[in-house]
Amino acid sequence: MEPVFVDPPVSGPRPAGPLSKRPQQILAAVLVLVVVTAIVVPSRGWMSEIVALLLLLMAVLVNAAAFGFWPGLGSALVALAVFNFFFVEPHLSLMAAQPQDMVVLLAFLTAAGLTGFLAGRMREQVDSARDRAVVLEVLSSASGALGRAGSEAQILDTVIRHVTTLSDAPVALLSRSPAGLVPAPGSLTPREADLQAAEQALIRGRVEMAIADGWTGSHLTFHPLPLGAAARHAIGHRLPEAVDRDTGYREQAIDNVLRQAGAALERLELGRKASEEREISDRQALRAALLSSLSHDLRTPLATILGSVTTLRDLRGSLPPEAQEDLLSATSEEATRLARYVENLLQMTRLLTGASVALHPVAPADCARAAASRAQRAFPAASITADLPDLPLVMAEAGLVEQVVFSLIENAKAYAPGPVLVTGATDGPDIRLEVHDQGPGLPGSVLAWLATPDLTRGEEKSGLGLPICKGIAQLLGGRLEARPGPGARLALILPAVTPTGAGGPI
């Protein structure tokens, strides 16, 4: 259960919190004694001393049980004085005439003292357990909130609320910025001395204790957050009142909350670094894919062109006409293949430079149809059919979507001699553009690679086509997926535009 949090005032002093009730308790104890005295004193004529003793003892018991050991002991002494003053000869004095009266008084004092002591100890244990429970509740709430926090602002807000509750006073949370230390929203407006203390805590990377009352300086204890030299924030709080029984727990709890907040901030930082590293490694993977494919996709057409042309040049006299014709055809085919590959290279370079792609709502079905038409023009002998309904818009760049579908068709055509079919469908929050062929299906190594986030295939002679498709799909916030056969079925899955306009992350 979330504890009740008190909003701190913008600045200035603050009344003691719910855990500092000493003055009220003393007042209540006195009131109990006054009421009992008011009952027993007028009744002296008819009330026996024993009854009066019992009533006074009961008042001691009530005070000890309700307010603890010291109020109980004080009540015992006051009750003894009342009994002596009004019931022991000589009346209206604190003397005792008879020795047995002294014995009665001593017995009463002992009984009252013991009663107060026992009841008070019990009371204090109860209070202590309750205080501990309150602190633990705050701690557990802080722990949960910090564990769930997904941003620095959420972490800082959690710290401010919980430390405010634990220290029963507003806290100042200051963050480094180019303009100096800036107070976080919802925290105390710092004084000049507070700013200096916070600066010291950040420079030294350790806690800067509050100055004692009566001295000039900050009355807040500042902790760097996270602890150490890498701190970017400093949080200042008043130490809980020393008169409170649970001061120790609360100081420990504050430390605990701050340590957890530090860990949460470090977790966020690590997450940020991890995602940066992932991005870098994706780029490196793309570079590796590029290099591994260069040796294959670039070398073969070049070797064929150079070999065919030099054969024509050096051996033309010995070559029959049909061989010359064949060599010219090979040269032209490979030059076309090279041109396509260079286009792929340019695309890959775009992906590698990490330049953000401008996304607009585009109609995926139109892109797929355009890709199918382009593929049909490029491979007139192939049978390429596009059968797509109109689909919801996606956030993308039309050219990129078209290129993925074109590459998938090209891939299908390279490995499967039969007709190629391009289809599309809505799939929950996504849209799916699919390329089917009637070939032998995708090899296991390709299926395994598609299931990983890797862009490289890690195999010799794996071309650039599929890695580029996968790279573009990831860039558009989607993915490339293999579907069960017959034949090979590769699908580009992209998130459809939601009413809020969310698209793929870039």
Add this chain to the structure above:
Amino acid sequence: MTARQLILVVDDEPQIQRFLVHALTASGYDTTLAATGAGALEAVAQHRPDLMVLDLGLPDMNGKTVIEQLRASSDLPVIVLSAHDQEMEKILALDLGANDFVAKPFAIGELLARLRATLRPRRAAAGGTTGQAALLRSGNLALSRDLREVTVLGAPVKLTPKEFDLLLALLEQPDRIVTHRQLLLRVWGPAHVEDIVYLRVFIGQLRQKLDLAGFDASAIRTEAGIGYRWIHPD
């Protein structure tokens, strides 16, 4: 009229096979094709070719494995086709017994020249002069195996025993690449096969002495990272 020699072309790229067949046929060779390492070994057993042109990037096994398996039973000359990213594999293939290499992409003239150089000793063996001749000549340089003597324009050149052995190893296989490892193994023995720096120093000294004697030492051509090749001066 001598029978046409048979060249086995091993490459999994149909386009490469296509122009190689035309070029080799037009140059007076017969050809047979294989697209895999296993197919290559089978074709060697079946057709007994005179030379194999072997692409190192085969789908089923790497070039090193093909050469290893081939050399277990045959001394068929092999020219490997390699890409720049297959540098290590190329060196291994040469150390294992490939006779020469051509880097892709290549002009057909280069491959045909390598082919002729590789086939030459075998044809010479058929004609009677062998690489083991007592006197080896190259331009104005002569090396006498028996006298362990080298002359340029008839004047003796003072070489250390190691320099002489190095020169002999290169001269015995003109136009053919000899890898660092092969030279080190032959001249210094198996304990020194890694001492390439050592080899470079001796080659440097040999070139210097030949230059001083009036012989163009650029006949010793460096094949960067692989070895050396003796090119007969024009």
